[in-house]
Amino acid sequence: MIARVIGKATLVFCAACVLMPLLWTLMNAFKVNADLLTPVPKFVFEPTFDNIAYVLSRRSVFGALYNSLIICLSAVGIGLVLGLPAAYAIARYPNRITREIQFFVLSLRFLPPVAIAIPFMVIWLNLGFYDTRLSMIVTYSLITTSIAIWLSIPGFQSVPKEVEEAARVDGYGPYAVFFRVALPVAMKALMGALAFSFVLVWNEFMLALMLTASNAKTLPLVASEMSQQGLNVPWGILNAAVVLLSIPPLLLLGLLGNFLNRAFAQKRR
Amino acid sequence: MNRQSSLPFVFLVPTIALLAILALTPTLYALSMSFTDRSLFSPDFNYIGFENYLQLWSDRRFLNSAVVSVKWEVITVTGTMILAVGLGVLMFECASPRARNIYCLIFLIPVLLPRVCAAFVWKFAFHPLYGIVTYPYRAITGKPLDLLADPTSALMVVAFVDIWQWGFFFAVIIVKLLESLPPQPIEASRLDYARPWQIHFYITIPMLRAPLISLALVKAIESLRSFDLIYVMTRGGPGISTETLDMYAFSQGFIESGKIGYASSIAVFMLILTIVAFTIIWKKVNK
Numbered sequence: 001m002i003a004r005v006i007g008k009a010t011l012v013f014c015a016a017c018v019l020m021p022l023l024w025t026l027m028n029a030f031k032v033n034a035d036l037l038t039p040v041p042k043f044v045f046e047p048t049f050d051n052i053a054y055v056l057s058r059r060s061v062f063g064a065l066y067n068s069l070i071i072c073l074s075a076v077g078i079g080l081v082l083g084l085p086a087a088y089a090i091a092r093y094p095n096r097i098t099r100e101i102q103f104f105v106l107s108l109r110f111l112p113p114v115a116i117a118i119p120f121m122v123i124w125l126n127l128g129f130y131d132t133r134l135s136m137i138v139t140y141s142l143i144t145t146s147i148a149i150w151l152s153i154p155g156f157q158s159v160p161k162e163v164e165e166a167a168r169v170d171g172y173g174p175y176a177v178f179f180r181v182a183l184p185v186a187m188k189a190l191m192g193a194l195a196f197s198f199v200l201v202w203n204e205f206m207l208a209l210m211l212t213a214s215n216a217k218t219l220p221l222v223a224s225e226m227s228q229q230g231l232n233v234p235w236g237i238l239n240a241a242v243v244l245l246s247i248p249p250l251l252l253l254g255l256l257g258n259f260l261n262r263a264f265a266q267k268r269r
Numbered sequence: 270m271n272r273q274s275s276l277p278f279v280f281l282v283p284t285i286a287l288l289a290i291l292a293l294t295p296t297l298y299a300l301s302m303s304f305t306d307r308s309l310f311s312p313d314f315n316y317i318g319f320e321n322y323l324q325l326w327s328d329r330r331f332l333n334s335a336v337v338s339v340k341w342e343v344i345t346v347t348g349t350m351i352l353a354v355g356l357g358v359l360m361f362e363c364a365s366p367r368a369r370n371i372y373c374l375i376f377l378i379p380v381l382l383p384r385v386c387a388a389f390v391w392k393f394a395f396h397p398l399y400g401i402v403t404y405p406y407r408a409i410t411g412k413p414l415d416l417l418a419d420p421t422s423a424l425m426v427v428a429f430v431d432i433w434q435w436g437f438f439f440a441v442i443i444v445k446l447l448e449s450l451p452p453q454p455i456e457a458s459r460l461d462y463a464r465p466w467q468i469h470f471y472i473t474i475p476m477l478r479a480p481l482i483s484l485a486l487v488k489a490i491e492s493l494r495s496f497d498l499i500y501v502m503t504r505g506g507p508g509i510s511t512e513t514l515d516m517y518a519f520s521q522g523f524i525e526s527g528k529i530g531y532a533s534s535i536a537v538f539m540l541i542l543t544i545v546a547f548t549i550i551w552k553k554v555n556k
Contacts, residue, residue, distance in 0.1 A: 112539045224500070
């Protein structure tokens with residue numbers, strides 16, 4: 001029984017290791033520098049909204065937020081339009097070719113980002129698209145499409161074959177079966193896959209660092225730049241920027257948790 | 270299923286063609302650049318054969334970054350797997366199904382955080398004067414503790430943040446894997462008075478061998494994307510003690526000298542090494 005108590009205490013400790021730093025950051029976002037830079041951590045303080053207001057009023061932050069949203073949502077949109085049909089074809093027509101394709105799609109994840117970032121930069125410079133949202137969308141769609149394919153294959157496989165057969169008997173062609181039956185039935189699993197691809201590009205840093213200079217800068221870049229303002233790091237503002245940057249992925253937490261549950265529930269069958 | 274349908278071609282060909290173009294063009298371009306003395310600052314360049322690659326082997330900094338990269342891979346992969354297996358088993362044994370669901374959601378958070386954010390959160394927590402992690406040390410000794418400025422500990426601190434992000438996430442996956450195992454062998458051994466650690470050490474972990482190897486492989490691949498974490502936390506420093514291959518390629522190409530030809534040869538070296546290694550391992554694991 002003692003072992004059980006220790007085990008439970010360890011679990012609580014681990015949860016604290018996850019939550020404490022985040023709560024601390026959230027608190028710091030509402031502190032003035034005098035409360036923030038104290039040798040003894042301060043838990044009671046008078047909250048200020050200056051940091052948040054400063055971050056939201058900066059044009060660079062607002063521009064980056066806009067860029068991030070446009071670029072990531074467009075890339076996820078491309079991943080949806082191109083990736084889901086491909087995933088369906090791989091799931092429903094298992095043969096040697098589709099297996100090779102599946103491996104090819106996975107192997108794209110093996111590419112070290114630095115190996116494609118340098119040439120992409122030169123290519124976009126030559127084409128005159130360097131530092132534009134368009135070039136970022138195209139580059140990111142490589143990530144979103146491959147991840148969307150990889151993660152939606154199990155979703156389509158979980159659609160019962162009988163349902164599709166029944167639709168076929170009712171006179172649906174193969175395309176109608178995909179759009180009217182497979183897509184709606186697998187929708188929940190597919191949402192999770194798309195959410196994952198969104199989080200990946202939202203958090204992406206290295207490609208953005210190399211492929212943008214000012215116009216198409218994304219939010220992670222602007223946040224990282226704030227820490228490089230010499231000795232007087234505006235920690236309160238920085239914490240506020242971190243909070244802003246973390247909100248979208250955390251909003252998707254429930255969706256992604258469900259996605260994992262579903263994926264493993266399916267495996268059990 | 271109707272095999273004559275045009276659907277697989279219509280659905281696959283455009284997508285795969287686009288992916289192939291988007292992936293192969295830069296790869297081949299990097300390969301061709303690696304044979305040139307191209308620089309960021311001038312449009313002219315010459316093909317110089319394998320000179321960049323030969324130069325790599327006498328470049329101390331390159332060799333150092335290769336060693337750092339290998340260290341980084343080993344530390345983060347083993348650290349993540351140990352934390353994940355330990356915590357996964359602990360959740361399976363000690364938490365009720367309801368508590369388990371809550372823990373699973375909490376433990377998903379770190380991996381969803383942008384790495385830039387995770388890096389800041391911990392960089393401030395490890396701050397020598399104001400950090401909350403270094404506070405106990407300051408309170409006891411009265412001296413500041415700067416772990417990120419010490420060459421021996423800096424890599425460990427950055428690796429700690431990486432393990433914090435991935436270990437908890439993998440623990441969630443492992444608890445789901447444990448739940449998906451058939452319950453009979455576990456119950457049988459419980460009836461034989463096996464201790465919980467014995468059950469897991471001798472029965473469940475061996476049963477999960479294949480998925481655990483796949484997980485370790487996934488982590489090894491993701492560990493290659495360490496750039497953002499290191500860039501924000503240490504910039505490769507102090508000195509070059511946390512400079513991994515991609516960090517070095519970046520600083521050669523963009524920060525110090527603009528030698529993108531040379532930087533490309535580092536990138537291509539990395540690319541070939543990872544593709545060969547992971548293709549072989551992946552095909553072996555998923556036979």
